[in-house]
Amino acid sequence: MARTGDENSTSVPGVLGLGGYSYPRYRLSEDKVISGDHIRLREISLSYDLSEVLPESFIRGASLSFTARNLGLLWRANNDDIDPDFLPYTTGNQIRPTPTAMYSIGLNVNF
Secondary structure (H helix, E strand, O other), X not given: OOOOOHHHOOOOOOXXXXXXXXXXXXXXXXXXXXXXXXXXXEEEEEEEEOOOOOOOOOOOEEEEEEEEEEEEXXXXXXXXXXXXXXXXXXXXXXXXXXXXXXXXXXXXXXX
């Protein structure tokens, strides 16, 4: 039941003329937009210099490294469990999954 003052707290997209339907106007209105603010952990890299633990030999230096990528979201402004960089449906029925976390280990040796 509508009461006086409801128009102050209810958002209804306006009509510009007599053409069109109500649902497309609502579907494309700014009421359907959510915040895309987020903080993402894209990459962490650690390395360790092995030069001091190597015995005197033909190896002049070495380092060991570990890298992790695409570790996920730390915080997002929306409460809809939506990743702003990887929307579940981009066009039609195509699904765009979130990227898989990747881990790598590297060894760098100088002769």
